[in-house]
Amino acid sequence: MLPQPLRRHRRHSCRLEAVKQILLIVAGGIAAYKTLELVRLATKAGIGVTAVLTKSGAQFVTPLSLQALTGSKTYQDLFSLTDESEMGHIELSRAADLVVIAPATANILAKMTVGLADDLASTLLLATDKPVLVAPAMNVRMWQHPATEANINLLKQRGVLVVEPNEGPMACGEYGPGRLAEPLEILSAIQAALNDGPLRGKHAIVTSGPTHEPIDPVRFISNYSSGRQGHAIAAALAALGARVTLISGPVALPDPPGLTTIRVKTACEMQSAVQDALPADIAVCAAAVGDWRAAAEARHKIKKDGGAPPTLALAENPDILAGLSASGPLRPLLVIGFAAETEKLEEHAVAKRSRKGCDWLVANNVGGTGIMGGNENEVLLLTEAGSEHWNRMNKLAVAQRLAAKIGDYFK
Numbered sequence: 375m376l377p378q379p380l381r382r383h384r385r386h387s388c389r390l391e392a393v394k395q396i397l398l399i400v401a402g403g404i405a406a407y408k409t410l411e412l413v414r415l416a417t418k419a420g421i422g423v424t425a426v427l428t429k430s431g432a433q434f435v436t437p438l439s440l441q442a443l444t445g446s447k448t449y450q451d452l453f454s455l456t457d458e459s460e461m462g463h464i465e466l467s468r469a470a471d472l473v474v475i476a477p478a479t480a481n482i483l484a485k486m487t488v489g490l491a492d493d494l495a496s497t498l499l500l501a502t503d504k505p506v507l508v509a510p511a512m513n514v515r516m517w518q519h520p521a522t523e524a525n526i527n528l529l530k531q532r533g534v535l536v537v538e539p540n541e542g543p544m545a546c547g548e549y550g551p552g553r554l555a556e557p558l559e560i561l562s563a564i565q566a567a568l569n570d571g572p573l574r575g576k577h578a579i580v581t582s583g584p585t586h587e588p589i590d591p592v593r594f595i596s597n598y599s600s601g602r603q604g605h606a607i608a609a610a611l612a613a614l615g616a617r618v619t620l621i622s623g624p625v626a627l628p629d630p631p632g633l634t635t636i637r638v639k640t641a642c643e644m645q646s647a648v649q650d651a652l653p654a655d656i657a658v659c660a661a662a663v664g665d666w667r668a669a670a671e672a673r674h675k676i677k678k679d680g681g682a683p684p685t686l687a688l689a690e691n692p693d694i695l696a697g698l699s700a701s702g703p704l705r706p707l708l709v710i711g712f713a714a715e716t717e718k719l720e721e722h723a724v725a726k727r728s729r730k731g732c733d734w735l736v737a738n739n740v741g742g743t744g745i746m747g748g749n750e751n752e753v754l755l756l757t758e759a760g761s762e763h764w765n766r767m768n769k770l771a772v773a774q775r776l777a778a779k780i781g782d783y784f785k
């Protein structure tokens with residue numbers, strides 16, 4: 375027999391037949407409270423959720439809260455006669471389109487690698503033939519322990535999708551990577567894995583982050599870009615079903631799951647990676663590409679010799695966005711540029727859009743506002759239809775709004 379949400383959808387209509395289902399395993403950890411928000415967002419996005427709570431997960435969230443949010447029974451016990459009469463654990467693991475573990479503890483990841491099946495969650499994971507996505511959360515030392523690192527690498531090799539944890543202060547008072555990814559980030563990865571959206575079949579190229587233009591082996595020219603906005607856009611496009619090639623300069627962010635990330639260092643490397651990734655339907659140039667590079671990179675560290683400071687001769691870098699906009703038959707159907715401005719935002723943005731030849735332009739005022747390198751963005755969007763002002767919001771929300779607009783464009 376099927377889990378309740380599936381039964382409900384099958385009974386009612388053909389349209390609901392297409393609803394995607396996830397089986398969500400909630401393991402232990404203080405981050406489990408964020409999982410409730412993930413369930414709320416997923417159901418709002420039309421994804422059916424059936425929850426399984428581990429023994430340690432139940433220390434942090436109650437089955438009742440999960441039940442209320444998913445609208446269906448939350449499963450906990452491997453040997454519950456009622457559950458086994460409703461459905462076998464094998465069927466529960468197979469009835470979903472995707473199995474998600476959030477938060478995933480070091481323990482459950484370790485069990486997965488060796489195939490331990492000593493409770494409902496681990497038995498389901500061993501029995502499933504569906505794709506599995508994990509969002510780990512744990513203390514920084516546990517995350518960085520060679521055992522966890524080896525387990526994660528092995529799981530990735532087996533095709534498990536990993537939404538890497540974020541860096542920040544932890545509940546235990548330490549600081550570092552190990553915090554559960556934000557619910558919106560996990561939702562994007564889930565949607566990308568379900569690969570069901572208006573951009574299905576479309577290829578998108580996204581550039582992100584700064585570039586490093588070397589001066590000598592120990593110095594480079596760069597900027598404050600973190601890559602947060604570009605990476606979030608790449609994930610949001612993948613969530614709408616696009617095949618995404620993310621071309622990223624040097625950033626401290628993990629590669630988003632479910633898409634292809636190509637890491638580059640300089641503007642010239644970024645340009646050739648973009649050329650190699652063509653053809654594409656969509657190009658979003660969110661990278662803060664260095665306009666200039668050192669005319670000649672010194673082979674050895676430039677030394678102070680007691681004389682006048684050295685003069686740095688610069689050469690102009692290729693303009694990747696302008697090149698894409700003018701790439702003739704290979705030009706993506708929709709080319710979107712960004713504009714980082716510190717004054718006269720609209721005036722400069724309008725001029726930049728026509729100079730670069732792009733279709734849309736996302737302009738940001740980056741002058742002393744904490745936007746470049748920060749978590750939030752305030753956007754002036756220029757399209758063929760005119761301009762729109764988006765109030766300051768989280769970069770993940772900006773990415774979702776832009777991706778939705780791109781989805782509408784291709785409807």
Ligand code: CTP
Binds near residue numbers: 659660663664711726
């Ligand atoms: N861009 C690019 N290649 C470059 C420089 C910029 O692809 N060599 C792209 C950026 O990714 C962004 C847009 O062009 O989408 C505008 O970048 P911005 O730094 O705002 O403008 P610049 O072209 O550098 O112009 P200016 O410095 O005069 O503002």
